Amino acid sequence: MLDDAASPPDSGQFEPLKIKCSSCNLRELCVPCCELTASERKVADLMVFNRLRVRRSEILYRSGDHFSSLYAVRSGFFKSTAQLDNAQDQVTRFSMAGEVLGLDGIGPGQHACNTIALEDSEVCAIPFAKLQEVAHAIPSLQRHLRRMMSREMVREQSVMLLLGSMNAEERLATLLLNLSKRLAARGYSPSEFSLRMTRQEMGSYLGLKLETVSRIFSKFHEEGLIDVQRKSIRILDSDGLARVMSGALS
Amino acid sequence: MLDDAASPPDSGQFEPLKIKCSSCNLRELCVPCCELTASERKVADLMVFNRLRVRRSEILYRSGDHFSSLYAVRSGFFKSTAQLDNAQDQVTRFSMAGEVLGLDGIGPGQHACNTIALEDSEVCAIPFAKLQEVAHAIPSLQRHLRRMMSREMVREQSVMLLLGSMNAEERLATLLLNLSKRLAARGYSPSEFSLRMTRQEMGSYLGLKLETVSRIFSKFHEEGLIDVQRKSIRILDSDGLARVMSGALS
DNA sequence: CGGAACTTTGACACATATCAAAGTGTGTGG
């Protein structure tokens, strides 16, 4: 149901809709079609989404911008950054296809972070007013929206734990395994992928300096846990990384 | 409107209802009465809350417990802790009167952290199923619920910034000023209050060891920023603390 | 009154930051 306007309008028919849904990569936002009644589907199809291209290093939205839409990442890779008062930016998340951006703007009515494409990307802008309206008619969508927000709170909590109680190696191992897992869930190789962000951006996210990140990449390499060459990485021993992550004193 | 069941039922009358609202300390949860229509008020009064006493060091809920209610703190002080896999607990927040607990359980259907009273406290349990039902009839309540969740996401983000980019002094100054501000908003003195948590718990929240917290208290004391004696603290120079917080190289 | 929990302070260790320099890609304009 939450495919974008570019798809042909198939409202009311079950089969085509099902296909739309299963071919849609917006798994974070999508309420499984089987949960919707026919009439709900009709309402859902009233939503119109704008597909946007965002080129590498372009800004999707800035902190303070008026909030009007959520953004579902269709393809590409983003970083979000926030700043506390006069301090410099800190990366607060990396987002990939199928994830939803902008939830933190719902309350304040303006975005609470900057979001920037790290590679050429495509998003669907989901007008929030319309979404809200439709959600009112579809309880399962309402529930889903809440669930997404709640999941985001839990995600942020786990970053707090990472920053508050892990050492540098544990942090980097956690990030690598997290990326790996998310890529795998999207059908990509969990063991071989390209890092879209710089060492500096990883460091910012992990609360480390770029040199430290670099050194630990080298260390993991020496220990045979990964193959790494600049942006391209290959996980050789994910169990080993998992042990590092959970503080195994190797 | 979101006062608890102990208050006399005044549904339908404007004046008494207004008083209930203004005398209610649950500012986080409360939708200002003026925003509600008469019929909405009637629906809202269908909600029944259970007031609970929670004694010092008692657990309000545990991570993994089935989620069925939000909890509005009526009085007292709580800490929430979470753990990542096999690591030990980390404090993820402190909560005081007027704040709402349990939002992170909405998605997963079970609580994502432990919440423990740090002093004898009182909460209202708000059955979430009922709240959801009522919210469906009252758009402004729906909006309010979302706003609370979004605000919580922003709060967690600011903790991420604290943990990711501040040094120990900046962190402690931030915590003290934050507590001060929240107390002030509740009508208490912003400059003189009692710390309900131990050095260890502050350290856990701030990503520091208890000895470090203690040393920085001593340092702030020497510098004339605060008076501190164990749990009782007095802020002497909040501007000075604010300068420390924002990284002024004193 | 005694013991436990908490706090403070000191000495020292260590992880990570900082500073510096060289190396490696990458994109752009001539």
Next chain:
DNA sequence: CCACACACTTTGATATGTGTCAAAGTTCCG
């Protein structure tokens, strides 16, 4: 297509902030 500049990465030497370990002091509570 080459050359140049720039952004990014790696590695080393050193500095420093915070952790660790230890011990004594204080308060609280049974």
